[in-house]
Amino acid sequence: MSSVPQIKIPATYIRGGTSKGVFFSVEDLPEVAQVPGAARDAILQRVIGSPDPYGKQIDGMGGATSSTSKTVILAKSTQSDHDVDYLFGQVSIDKPFVDWSGNCGNLSAAVGAFAISKGLVDQDRLPENGIATVRIWQANIKKTIIAHVPMTNGEVQETGNFELDGVTFPAAEVQIEFLDPADGEGAMFPTGNLVDDLDVPGVGTLKATMINAGIPTIFLNAEEIGYTGTELQEAINGDPAALERFETIRAHGAVQMGLISDVSEAAARQHTPKVAFVGKAQSYTSSSGKVVEAGDIDLVVRALSMGKLHHAMMGTAAVAIGTAAAIPGTLVNLAAGGGERTSVTFGHPSGTLKVGAEAEQNNSQWTAKKAIMSRSARVLMEGWVRIPGDSF
Structure with a gap:
């Protein structure tokens, strides 16, 4: 039986739109997981509690649905005219893999606020009161997303009266623009036909x-x-x-x-x-x-x-x-x-x-x-997530 101690990783648990995910700054991950690969995937699966043949993710942060089996890794953007690079990992509930093939539009609503809180957006671009424009590079599909994040007294405003069906409580409205949203490098209609x-x-x-x-x-x-x-x-x-x-x-x-x-x-x-x-x-x-x-x-x-x-x-x-x-x-x-x-x-x-x-x-x-479209986002918990040290 393993007796390797647990390690703790700085993380934030956030609701974005009608989804929830565990957010990480790339530099806070163990060094071996700061680059793509098997170690990164293993860590994220263990954080979420997958693969779980019971389909419940009881031993992790996941909620046993596709909407709650999500992870996000952010970094200062390497792209010109962007603030943050956003990488999304959809963790399979019952199988041992992380799907990196697409974006999560709901969690996109939380990326801007998290980027601001982690200092990834230059301070001179943040209003004391008003709307901060965060330029996001969606690294999975290589597209630009613009998040309009409300600010009050120099901090991200999360509470408000905006209601989003599928979310019980109101929050602050975050408008999201998906620029040139055709996914990938091919045609919008890959077969060439509308139907x-x-x-x-x-x-x-x-x-x-x-x-x-x-x-x-x-x-x-x-x-x-x-x-x-x-x-x-x-x-x-x-x-x-x-x-x-x-x-x-x-x-x-x-x-x-x-x-x-x-x-x-x-x-x-x-x-x-x-x-x-x-x-x-x-x-x-x-x-x-x-x-x-x-x-x-x-x-x-x-x-x-x-x-x-x-x-x-x-x-x-x-x-x-x-x-x-x-x-x-x-x-x-x-x-x-x-x-x-x-x-x-x-x-x-x-x-x-x-x-x-x-x-x-x-x-x-x-x-x-x-x-x-308009969504909302709210930090639910922040601190550290713990996983066994031999998970990767």
Whole structure:
């Protein structure tokens, strides 16, 4: 039996949007984990409490959901005109790996505040009172995010009256801009089509919009797969056959998007792509008991993350929704009523969310200039996280 003492690592536990994660400054990690590799991954898994065959993450900081099995590493930016480099690691709950293939849009809302508190933003750029503009380099996908962080008396303001569906208590509003949000270096629509026929063995041929914006996402029509788009978590997460179907769809979509070369590789890439399904605006009761009226939304959307239906909406998927809605002819745009639009309000399991997006077409190719949404963030705990010294 091991008797190696525990080590402690400076860390901060933060809620960002509808997610929670453990944040680190890169220089506070053990030296071997200050660079990418097996040691870093092992440390982050042990911090979160993975891999856990029980699926509970009892022996770590994770909360046994994709929204709470997250880690963030920040450093002073090496990019010109940026303040901080932001690296996101999605820790698998039951398998021994960390997925570095995408961003977390929700935790992006907390990056600016953490960067300010850690002195990563030059003091002369911080107002005593007002809004601090933090320029974030998202290192996973090599994109720029701008966070507008409220400041009061020289400190980050976390409390306020901004309400975000999926988060119980109000907080200060943080506006986030995702610049040029098409994920990766390829085309926004990797197949070249706004809508494809996605052939999925054992499932059928489905209409799909496959887009790289915010995060690679496969959009389906809810009705075509037997849903309304108003489902809550238990309707899908309690159905193993449905989850298996969605994973099969995700794997074949990933191949068609060029993210993997064979469906067998999907198991090691759980974070991307996402699968979502859309439907026309309709009234429903959210998970909190609040009634969402059809007249208050443009469409309904449900999305899966790490193999389960998300309790609200991933921030990066919201970027994909907003961008796709701005492009006439996509499944998202058609579900919202078609035509040109610069913003969309959609219903998700916890309520509603509005996201704005700007897209333009040049030489038959669509590009996204930016997507904008409001989130909030709050530090929950700060100090040290402890792990056994032989964890890495």
